[in-house]
Amino acid sequence: MDSNNFLKKTQNFLHSNPNFVPIIVLFLAVSFFGIVVGEKFFSPFNLALIVQQVSIIGVLGIAQTIIIITAGIDLSVAAIMVLSSVIMGKLAVSLGLPVPLVILIGFSMASICGAINGFLVSRAKLPPFIVTLGTWSIFYSLNLWYSESQSIRSQDLDSFASGLKFFGEKIPLFNTQFTYGSLLMILMFVFFWYVLNRTSWGRHIYAVGDDPEAAELAGINTRKVLMSVYVVAGLVCGIAAWSSIGRVGSVSPQSFYEGNLDSITAVVIGGTSLFGGRGSILGTLFGALIVGVFRSGLALAGVDVLWQVFAIGWLIIIAVSLDQWIRKIAN
Amino acid sequence: MKSKKKILSCVDIVKKYGKVVALDKTEFELYEGEILGIIGDNGAGKSTLIKALTGAIDIDSGKIFLDGEEVSFASPLESRLKGIETVYQNLALSPSLSIAENMFLGREIKKDGLLGELFRLIDRRKMQKIAKEKLTELEILTVQNINQAVETLSGGQRQGVAIARATLFGTKIIILDEPTAALGVKESRRVLELIKEVNKKGISIILISHNMPHVFEICHRVHIHRLSKKLCDIDPKKVNMSEAVAYMTGAKQPRS
Numbered sequence: 263m264d265s266n267n268f269l270k271k272t273q274n275f276l277h278s279n280p281n282f283v284p285i286i287v288l289f290l291a292v293s294f295f296g297i298v299v300g301e302k303f304f305s306p307f308n309l310a311l312i313v314q315q316v317s318i319i320g321v322l323g324i325a326q327t328i329i330i331i332t333a334g335i336d337l338s339v340a341a342i343m344v345l346s347s348v349i350m351g352k353l354a355v356s357l358g359l360p361v362p363l364v365i366l367i368g369f370s371m372a373s374i375c376g377a378i379n380g381f382l383v384s385r386a387k388l389p390p391f392i393v394t395l396g397t398w399s400i401f402y403s404l405n406l407w408y409s410e411s412q413s414i415r416s417q418d419l420d421s422f423a424s425g426l427k428f429f430g431e432k433i434p435l436f437n438t439q440f441t442y443g444s445l446l447m448i449l450m451f452v453f454f455w456y457v458l459n460r461t462s463w464g465r466h467i468y469a470v471g472d473d474p475e476a477a478e479l480a481g482i483n484t485r486k487v488l489m490s491v492y493v494v495a496g497l498v499c500g501i502a503a504w505s506s507i508g509r510v511g512s513v514s515p516q517s518f519y520e521g522n523l524d525s526i527t528a529v530v531i532g533g534t535s536l537f538g539g540r541g542s543i544l545g546t547l548f549g550a551l552i553v554g555v556f557r558s559g560l561a562l563a564g565v566d567v568l569w570q571v572f573a574i575g576w577l578i579i580i581a582v583s584l585d586q587w588i589r590k591i592a593n
Numbered sequence: 594m595k596s597k598k599k600i601l602s603c604v605d606i607v608k609k610y611g612k613v614v615a616l617d618k619t620e621f622e623l624y625e626g627e628i629l630g631i632i633g634d635n636g637a638g639k640s641t642l643i644k645a646l647t648g649a650i651d652i653d654s655g656k657i658f659l660d661g662e663e664v665s666f667a668s669p670l671e672s673r674l675k676g677i678e679t680v681y682q683n684l685a686l687s688p689s690l691s692i693a694e695n696m697f698l699g700r701e702i703k704k705d706g707l708l709g710e711l712f713r714l715i716d717r718r719k720m721q722k723i724a725k726e727k728l729t730e731l732e733i734l735t736v737q738n739i740n741q742a743v744e745t746l747s748g749g750q751r752q753g754v755a756i757a758r759a760t761l762f763g764t765k766i767i768i769l770d771e772p773t774a775a776l777g778v779k780e781s782r783r784v785l786e787l788i789k790e791v792n793k794k795g796i797s798i799i800l801i802s803h804n805m806p807h808v809f810e811i812c813h814r815v816h817i818h819r820l821s822k823k824l825c826d827i828d829p830k831k832v833n834m835s836e837a838v839a840y841m842t843g844a845k846q847p848r849s
Contacts, residue, residue, distance in 0.1 A: 278742070461713045462701040465694055469687040479685035481670050481699030539689045 284548035295559030306438035333538025334390035340521025351513030354423035361425035376496015430508025472539030606655030633818030676765035749780030
């Protein structure tokens with residue numbers, strides 16, 4: 263009886279504070295690996311490294327989160343990112359265009375890719391899963407065609423466009439070094455948290471994902487909201503593209519092939535519901551960090567990579583089960 | 594009642610869906626300050642009439658007048674801007690958003706200056722304050738948290754929030770579509786009281802309902818719709834329910 267009551271209370275609490283699940287999981291994971299692996303895990307260097315390792319997937323996770331809140335999904339985020347990083351790199355290195363200009367072009371191309379997804383979802387009314395499954399292949403093949411499947415070497419970037427590698431540079435902070443890419447990710451999460459919770463656009467995104475018909479009747483132009491979400495998500499992928507050049511150190515058309523799914527993993531572990539209307543952008547940050555902590559902890563414990571993948575798989579299933587359990591209360 | 598002026602009316606409205614005539618030269622009038630019931634059999638065209646009046650559908654012909662001036666609404670948004678609010682059967686609330694957010698959904702109060710205009714920052718405090726005042730004034734919520742999600746409310750409370758939202762923006766007319774259909778006895782009672790309360794504040798009400806006792810209890814006048822047009826008006830104090838049902842179903846013709 264008592265334990266039943268406790269479960270009910272927990273369920274209620276988590277329902278009204280959805281952010282707590284990933285925070286608890288992150289805390290448990292960090293404590294667990296801290297005990298098992300010891301000091302090596304807790305070193306400032308390692309913690310900074312974990313943040314650095316999730317800095318690209320984290321930013322893609324932002325794009326993914328705002329789309330999933332509208333009850334959509336975007337399988338093409340990483341493809342948009344790699345395509346625009348290739349465009350930035352190639353225009354700067356082969357054509358010698360100035361860095362600010364190529365960044366602007368890269369951002370625009372990413373936004374256009376997002377707009378294509380947005381048009382097909384909001385105007386042509388096609389299911390987001392199918393649309394982005396298609397555009398994933400389209401953007402990926404355009405990327406291979408434009409890059410001729412060739413990477414742009416780090417040295418070439420250094421001599422022609424070192425500005426593209428800006429986010430790979432490090433600054434000292436808290437007894438260790440953080441890359442600008444890590445800081446960018448954190449700042450973007452804070453910014454999007456603010457936008458989603460304190461602007462009418464942000465609240466409309468939730469309303470559209472929650473119940474599009476009700477949103478429409480309340481006077482929200484749902485098509486416009488959907489379109490804008492996909493364009494903004496595209497732009498975010500463009501920003502991730504710039505950051506990724508610094509992170510990888512070069513431009514590779516084959517990089518981040520699994521980035522689409524990794525970003526969905528971060529969102530789902532972060533507690534955002536795939537059914538839309540419910541979720542938090544900070545949850546995605548924690549979700550990405552949980553994945554990073556697991557990978558790092560298991561690696562430091564000397565566990566084979568395949569078991570890291572195994573563990574992440576279980577994390578996803580547990581996260582979704584938790585979400586379902588918490589949602590039951592709504593009915 | 595007849596001495597009062599018409600606030601919303603229409604003449605000869607026709608709406609066809611292919612060969613089906615949904616509105617057949619129907620008339621309609623709502624007087625200032627009254628609660629008007631609309632009753633009719635399923636498929637009689639009540640909903641179509643309301644959609645035509647609020648701009649949710651385009652009419653094929655006919656004229657609509659608001660405050661004596663001819664109007665034509667291209668969308669429900671336009672009619673809403675003129676002070677006609679509709680509370681739909683599904684309430685049009687967003688379950689995971691809070692009470693305050695729902696009351697201002699689509700019409701958020703922006704912060705002053707550039708922050709509000711350009712960045713669309715919303716003034717949450719102001720919205721919460723106004724929402725709370727309104728709900729207290731209408732006695733819908735007592736000590737509830739204005740920031741709790743709408744999905745945690747009961748059906749009657751949700752109906753209350755939807756009606757309170759409809760009164761927020763300088764409203765002249767509220768159209769209620771089956772407001773008590775999904776509610777229990779006690780909750781229905783609360784909603785009926787609420788409708789009367791709102792009406793006392795000078796807002797004209799159109800009530801569409803299948804629940805005869807409810808209609809006869811609170812309406813000043815009842816419009817009977819039959820076969821895509823207005824059949825007659827009745828005074829619920831003079832005509833009894835079974836007679837009204839007989840008119841509605843065609844078992845009896847009204848004396849003209």
